[in-house]
Amino acid sequence: MKSVLYKKTKKDFKILPNLEDYERTYERFNWKDWEKELAWFEDGKINAAYNAVDRHVDTWRKNKIALYWEDDDGTQKKYTFEDVALASNKMGNILKDFDVGRGDRVFIFLPRIPELFFSFLGILKIGAIAGTLFSAFQEQALEDRLANSDAKVLITNSELKPRVDKIRNKLPNLKHILVVDTESFTKTFAHTSSELHISHMDPEDYAFMLYTSGTTGKPKGIVHGHGTVLQQYLTAKWVLDLKDEDTYWCTADPGWVTGIAYEILGSWACGVTSVIFAGRFDPKRWYQILEKYRITVWYTAPTAIRMLMPKGTQLVKQFDFSSLRHMCSVGEPLNPEAITWAISAFGMPFHDTWWQTETGAMCIVNFPCMDIKIGAMGKPFPGLTAAIVDDQGKVLKDNEEGNIALKPGWPSMMQTVWRRPQKYKSYFVNNWYITGDRGMRDKDGYFWFIGRADDVIKTSGERVGPFEVESALVAHPAVIEAGVIGKPDPLRGEIIKAFVVLQSDQQAAISNKKVGDKLKEELSQFVKKHLAGHAYPREIEFIDKLPKTRSGKIMRRILKAKEMGLPVGDTSTLEEY
Ligand code: WTA
Numbered sequence: 001m002k003s004v005l006y007k008k009t010k011k012d013f014k015i016l017p018n019l020e021d022y023e024r025t026y027e028r029f030n031w032k033d034w035e036k037e038l039a040w041f042e043d044g045k046i047n048a049a050y051n052a053v054d055r056h057v058d059t060w061r062k063n064k065i066a067l068y069w070e071d072d073d074g075t076q077k078k079y080t081f082e083d084v085a086l087a088s089n090k091m092g093n094i095l096k097d098f099d100v101g102r103g104d105r106v107f108i109f110l111p112r113i114p115e116l117f118f119s120f121l122g123i124l125k126i127g128a129i130a131g132t133l134f135s136a137f138q139e140q141a142l143e144d145r146l147a148n149s150d151a152k153v154l155i156t157n158s159e160l161k162p163r164v165d166k167i168r169n170k171l172p173n174l175k176h177i178l179v180v181d182t183e184s185f186t187k188t189f190a191h192t193s194s195e196l197h198i199s200h201m202d203p204e205d206y207a208f209m210l211y212t213s214g215t216t217g218k219p220k221g222i223v224h225g226h227g228t229v230l231q232q233y234l235t236a237k238w239v240l241d242l243k244d245e246d247t248y249w250c251t252a253d254p255g256w257v258t259g260i261a262y263e264i265l266g267s268w269a270c271g272v273t274s275v276i277f278a279g280r281f282d283p284k285r286w287y288q289i290l291e292k293y294r295i296t297v298w299y300t301a302p303t304a305i306r307m308l309m310p311k312g313t314q315l316v317k318q319f320d321f322s323s324l325r326h327m328c329s330v331g332e333p334l335n336p337e338a339i340t341w342a343i344s345a346f347g348m349p350f351h352d353t354w355w356q357t358e359t360g361a362m363c364i365v366n367f368p369c370m371d372i373k374i375g376a377m378g379k380p381f382p383g384l385t386a387a388i389v390d391d392q393g394k395v396l397k398d399n400e401e402g403n404i405a406l407k408p409g410w411p412s413m414m415q416t417v418w419r420r421p422q423k424y425k426s427y428f429v430n431n432w433y434i435t436g437d438r439g440m441r442d443k444d445g446y447f448w449f450i451g452r453a454d455d456v457i458k459t460s461g462e463r464v465g466p467f468e469v470e471s472a473l474v475a476h477p478a479v480i481e482a483g484v485i486g487k488p489d490p491l492r493g494e495i496i497k498a499f500v501v502l503q504s505d506q507q508a509a510i511s512n513k514k515v516g517d518k519l520k521e522e523l524s525q526f527v528k529k530h531l532a533g534h535a536y537p538r539e540i541e542f543i544d545k546l547p548k549t550r551s552g553k554i555m556r557r558i559l560k561a562k563e564m565g566l567p568v569g570d571t572s573t574l575e576e577y
Helices: 022-028 031-035 048-057 081-097 114-125 139-149 161-165 183-191 228-238 257-269 283-292 302-317 336-346 421-425 466-474 504-509 513-530 556-564
Strands: 065-070 076-080 105-109 129-133 153-156 176-179 206-212 220-225 247-250 273-277 297-300 326-330 350-354 386-389 402-406 432-441 447-452 457-459 462-464 479-489 493-502 539-542
Touching: 031 228, 048 081, 048 114, 048 228, 048 257, 065 081, 065 114, 076 081, 081 114, 081 183, 105 114, 105 139, 114 129, 114 206, 114 257, 129 139, 139 161, 139 206, 139 220, 139 466, 153 161, 161 176, 206 257, 228 257, 247 257, 257 273, 273 283, 283 302, 302 336, 326 336, 336 350, 386 432, 457 479, 457 493, 462 466, 466 479, 466 493, 466 513, 479 556, 493 504, 493 513, 504 513, 513 539
Parallel strands: 065 273, 105 129, 105 153, 129 206, 153 176, 247 273, 247 297, 297 326, 326 350, 493 539
Antiparallel strands: 065 076, 206 220, 386 402, 402 432, 432 447, 457 462, 479 493
């Protein structure tokens, strides 16, 4: 693969990276040697939350700021490691009083407020399983997740609670809803003990679960164990290069795996001071946060970077970013223009990192100590074996396109897919974990991302399953059926596009363009209101018939090819179209 090389120079190494020699480390690496950097209980057990926060309380970091929090309206709060440890102990105790125990599912449906973080840690501390829900979720998305997981308790606030009330009667196993901004909760919190026995867990014991999308069916619950914290910690140390002097900002939401791994567990396990901005994306505001807190390490996503780019380097130059020393990106392909822009705007590149909800932590990355081939995802983290394999799991040669695959057994690999053991098994072929991404490896060992092997959509970095959106659309009375694809978009990576077949009585009406446009708007809003604020189709096209296989499956690949003006490929399984 031809590419421009960003060669690291002395300027890039003003501060020596935590990992100085990738190749040497990779050769000799053994996870066992690094386990000792974590805290294990005397009986050999572990707790991920204890490792993130409490273990620092026994050191000089006790009074170090763990969290600077700022809201949209400028409200600020700060918490030391001890504060976070005690507040999460209280949350653990409150949950215990509601009879939550090991293995019970407790879901959090909150904006990025401090209580979200205390709750997450508290749940892990008592051995329960934490689930996180984006605050953009609407009733359908909530019902799918809360019902499938059989959540026992939901933690939310008074703004979001009404959405859950609407579906409460469909959730017989949801015993309690805790509303963190009520007077009664505040009182309970104040009176609850901050002393808690932290559960001793095996690395495989479940700690948290996240629902994520594939091509077919409803979202699946990816379950991770307490042992994930090992890889989350070491990647935070070697890839984000977190050091005690750093002030670190990850812009992700814990509704997404990035927010869990690198805003709670991995980053805090490094003992780093973190900034959490709960407000909306806004270029100026983001720059103010970077400047005000003197952020040194910044982890964000390609869509955000692309949204900063049109504001130009001009805006950047109005701020003092002299503290900034390292930047990383995740979630979707990081286009070369974004990297070159960053070099001119910030004087340093973004380091791309590749991983998935299922992998639990970064897997293929650009290390600070490594030159960057602009456009490549980098190299496998030590302890991981990555390869390009064909559909039978046979390893392909360099420069051949195939499935990006990993040798199973890395510490943060998912433990299971909640109540879907067959789905879990289907990830593995010939003792390779098949990621669902296509790519290639070049002769120097760098991996390149090519695209998804399935119909999963990545819009603004969010993973959306076409089936979820199609199901939401057909719930509208005007719709017979719908096919949904990701349409390439220069800003958002992809946007959701829906092809909709209308009920016959509607079909005549839409020959009037105004009526048609109105209905499109109505359908978009319908999905937004019932499924999620971010998973709605930005483009809708009415068509007479969807391309389907003879067995009735929608062939989204054909819709996509047509949309992009590309050859439709093999149509041998296609029903007459
Ligand atoms: C995509 C995100 C290109 C990929 C942590 C993957 C990327 C999916 C990159 C997982 C990257 C993630 N370059 N594509 N650096 N990082 N992806 O589960 O398709 O939300 O399979 O986890 O995002 O998305 P998920």
